[in-house]
Amino acid sequence: MNRKKILLDVDEVICFSGFLEAVNEFLDTNYTIDDFTDYYIDEVAIPKERLDEFNQLVASRNAYKNPIMLPDAIKTIERLNSYYDIFICTSCVNPFDPLESGETMKKKFLFLMEYLPFINPNNYIFTSSKGLIKGDIIIDDRLPNLDTDIETKILFPSYHNKDISEIELEEKGIIRAGYNWRTGWKEVEKILIKK
Structure with a gap:
């Protein structure tokens, strides 16, 4: 029997990487993930004139060394x-620092090997064009990534998607997995594993 295929996102779905930690260190702040409603935290928190400096800090670290697992x-x-x-x-491309993306992909790959050893590394797909990939189920925290013809689309709750209306989700055939990332x-599990 052929099993259904799940396409599973990583960032803000499996873990929060050390990105917020870098923002707090850079700005000497104590932000929590729930302080934000925009996906790109750095665009909101980091002054534009300091973005290059911040990107250098991020590039010098491994954002997946001490992730916060959901x-x-x-x-x-x-x-x-x-x-x-x-x-x-x-995704593997940082739109603010594309040249560093290869190193980020390597760090994410090693994170997956360590934390999800039961998933075959041949099942890793690194892409920012998720709509091109076919599966039966997709789980993601970003609405644009759920704009696909995949049968079951699940919006994972995150700090940046709480305000998406039920009407919009219904029109797009998307199931919301609650409102709280916790x-x-x-x-x-309730949606995908029948008792």
């Missing part, structure tokens, strides 16, 4: 792996 992510993904074929489908994986 509650129940690993446990639920491992359980889903028993029922579905999981493909990691994640409980998002419990909601995903």
Whole structure:
């Protein structure tokens, strides 16, 4: 029997990388992820005249060295792996520093190997054009990435997508996995694993 394929995002779905940590260190602030509503935190928090300096700091670090893992992510993904074929489908290009993107991809690859050892590395897809990839289910925190003809589209709750209306999601055939990233994986499990 052919198992259904899940396309699974990484950032803000499996973990928060060390990006916010870098913002706080750079600005000497104590922001939390819930202080933001825009996806690109640096565009909001970092003064434009200091963006190059900030990008140099980010490039010098491994954002995936000490990630904040979202509650129940690993446990639920491992359980889903028993029922579905999981493909990691994640962006690898930093639009603010494309030249550093190869190094970022390597760091993300090693993060996946360490934290999700039960997923075959041949199932890693690094792309910013997720709409080109085919699967049966897609789980992502960004609405543009769910603009696809995939049958089951799940919006993972995050700080930047709380204000998307139910009407908009319904029109696009998207299921919301709750409103709180702290409980998002419990909601995903309810949607995808029938008791």
